[in-house]
Amino acid sequence: MSAVMDKIVTQPVEPASESPPAAGEKKALAPEMRRRIAVGAEPTRSGARKAAQRQFLLAVLAPVIGVAVLVLLWQLVAMGNSGFPTPFATLQEAINVFSDPFYQKGPNDQGIGWNLWSSLKRVGMGFGLAAAVGIPLGFMIGRFRFLSAMFGPIISLLKPVSPLAWLPIGLLVFKAANPAAIWAIFICSIWPMIINTAVGVQRVPQDYLNVARVLNLSEWKILTKILFPSVLPYMLTGVRLAIGTAWLVIVAAEMLTGGVGIGFWVWDEWNNLNVPHIIIAIVVIGMVGLLLEQALVALAKAFTYEDVRS
Incomplete structure (x- = not known):
């Protein structure tokens, strides 16, 4: 009896298997699977x-x-x-202002188009000078430790100074409002370019420079073949920050120096108690600043190396 029970217990139990569907059943299942x-x-x-x-x-x-x-x-x-003014009243004034933006009725009575053009010219000159000086200086400060130690305290001291604090110095030196405004733009736009370019140079991997030293590359080759491609994203970030600063400075500087410019136009309209024109100028200043920044963002994307994955 025990032998029979041992045989029953030890006998493997096969799992129950369903019989495969017939050919007709397969055809019936096809619409169900599609559903x-x-x-x-x-x-x-x-x-x-x-x-x-x-x-x-x-x-x-x-x-x-x-x-x-x-x-x-x-x-x-x-x-x-x-x-x-209400939004509707301001819109009506905006239609009148932009219907003839380039009229001229005297040296201090010109359309908003001429005022905006004068401000953009000052920004272009000050910003261009800042780029011509700040970017090479940033490369040198980032490349050589002695220059970094020498200019570091000066930059830390002068960078937080308000833009308008530089304007009296420009008026004293240049004896004219236009170069003084350009000077204020220059001195306030140069710091982001110097700092970001120097940081980019300092973050170049040391292995790249070691390979250049082994290959006995000249300083010019190191600058053009190694440093510049690596530093370009940092440099363009500094340029973006600088253009925003320059556009902020020119409006404040023109309010104080007078003449033709969008900042002077705002101050002149305030003296005339023309509040709708002030609001229109604020919107125009914001839109121009946005367009300048977006243009530099597009430039940065065009010259930034990114990994392309399929």
Whole structure:
């Protein structure tokens, strides 16, 4: 009896297997499988539609809602203050201003187009001089430790100085408002270029410089073949920061120096108590600053090396 029980216990039990479907059953299952695949693909299409809707909300609808909220707050402020223009009144004034932006009725009575052009010329001159001096100086400071130790305290001391504090120095030295404004732009735009370029040079891997030393490359070869491609993203970041600073400085400098310029136009309209024109100038200043920054962002993307993955 025990031998029989041992045989029963030790005998392996085979799992139950279903018989394979016949040919007719396979044909009947084919539409069911297609239906299941279609049901599984439907959530994928639904998820793609939801992603597109979210992208639309973020790219289009959200900025529109933000502008609408700003206009609503503006209207509420105008309703509580009779001296503050409403958005509709400002829009009407903007149409009048931009209908003839380049009129000239005297040296100090010109359209907003001429004032904006004068400011951009001053920014271009001051910014260009700052780039011509700041970028090479940043390369030298980052490349040589002695220069870094020598200029480091000077940069740390002068960088936090307010832009308008430099304007009296320019008026004293140049005896004229236009070069004084260009001087203020130059001295305030140069620091981001120097600092970012120097940091970029200092972060170049030492292995690159060791290989250059082994190959006995000249300093010019090191600069053009190793340092410049590696430092370019840092340098362009400094240029972006500098152009924003330059555009901020020119508006404040022109308010004090007078003449033709968008800053002087704002101050002149304030003296005339023309608040809608002041708001129009604020919007124009913001849009021009945004366009300048976006142009430099596009330039930085064009010259920045990125990994391309298939």
